[in-house]
Amino acid sequence: MKITGFETAALNVPEDEPLANMPEEDGRTRPVVTLRLRTDAGIEGLGVTFYGGKMSRSLKVAVEELAELTVGEDPLRIEKIIGKLRDGTGDACGPGGIFTLAMSAIDIALWDIKGKALEQPLWKLLGGHRDRVPTYASGALRRGLTDDQAQEAASRLIAKGFNQMKTQMALPGNPTPADEVRRVQVIRDVIGPDVKLMCDINQRWRPEQAIDIGVRANDVGLFWLEDVTAADDFQGLARVRDALSTPIAGGEYLWGIAPFRQMIEARSVDVPMIDILRVGGVSQWMKVAGMAEAFNLPVVSHVMPEILCHVIAACPNGLTVEYMPWMLTLFEETPAIENGELVLPTTPGLGLKFDEKAFALYKA
Numbered sequence: 001m002k003i004t005g006f007e008t009a010a011l012n013v014p015e016d017e018p019l020a021n022m023p024e025e026d027g028r029t030r031p032v033v034t035l036r037l038r039t040d041a042g043i044e045g046l047g048v049t050f051y052g053g054k055m056s057r058s059l060k061v062a063v064e065e066l067a068e069l070t071v072g073e074d075p076l077r078i079e080k081i082i083g084k085l086r087d088g089t090g091d092a093c094g095p096g097g098i099f100t101l102a103m104s105a106i107d108i109a110l111w112d113i114k115g116k117a118l119e120q121p122l123w124k125l126l127g128g129h130r131d132r133v134p135t136y137a138s139g140a141l142r143r144g145l146t147d148d149q150a151q152e153a154a155s156r157l158i159a160k161g162f163n164q165m166k167t168q169m170a171l172p173g174n175p176t177p178a179d180e181v182r183r184v185q186v187i188r189d190v191i192g193p194d195v196k197l198m199c200d201i202n203q204r205w206r207p208e209q210a211i212d213i214g215v216r217a218n219d220v221g222l223f224w225l226e227d228v229t230a231a232d233d234f235q236g237l238a239r240v241r242d243a244l245s246t247p248i249a250g251g252e253y254l255w256g257i258a259p260f261r262q263m264i265e266a267r268s269v270d271v272p273m274i275d276i277l278r279v280g281g282v283s284q285w286m287k288v289a290g291m292a293e294a295f296n297l298p299v300v301s302h303v304m305p306e307i308l309c310h311v312i313a314a315c316p317n318g319l320t321v322e323y324m325p326w327m328l329t330l331f332e333e334t335p336a337i338e339n340g341e342l343v344l345p346t347t348p349g350l351g352l353k354f355d356e357k358a359f360a361l362y363k364a
């Protein structure tokens, strides 16, 4: 089998909040680049990438320039192709940034092709540890809400059947530590003691602040505290982790696989979180999962549940899938949630089809 061509699209996807209907700002959109990688066997692989922001046109061109290098190659030889992409672009635009975001779209499409060629769903091809995975609602309980709105959103998520959900601290304005703790406590009051509640700080605290507020929030029973300080401050994170009994999650901001080695060796986190676009695609995601397993650590995914459910289901240390609904409307159908778990597809590859109607609507 040979890769024969490709097609990309630039889309502006609405930043709706369908889980609890709490949009941050009406009409705001997120730029996304999509890829279809075509083969002489008639099999087409799908890829998606984003985080390009104001450089999203450059990201689209980067995907196209890398995709050109794949034409004529055997799509089942993924590491050979990734090596060719690295060699073909030198050090001019890597190892992080746009190069990796573009390479990840290609790697995802190659794995979709491999699954379709071997007639297996991706989660089975990668290890097939289980066919359902826990998932948590994300993006609905943001820091910008009032306490009342946060409680309203949390009860909507419960009504939808979620038994895991994520909120945020590092509230806007000048919150006192007591204000911060009150926010997670009012949500806990609504959801009860048994629902898993995660909390993201998005790198906004100093390590000493994280320790102070983390200790005060101990009785709320958070499932994890995420990105409590600068993501590459591995020593600062380790200091926070040592001081708190609440597990510390982090890793979504790291590029490639090597920083995960540093982060894990420094004992910075209890729960490595791997972003598929920043790490370099499915291939690199699975390598970090294996690295974490050797350190007796679980792994969790970051955004795109319709794709990341496959890698979490594949590996024995996959803990839960972030159900962030950013990209769901790009596809005709996405995995269903039953009893708080994502049901993995039985169709080959990613089991996803782009929705042509959405593409026409979102065209940039």
Ligand SMILES: [Mg+2]
Residues within 6 Å of the ligand: 200, 202, 226, 227, 252
């Ligand atoms: Mg996060």
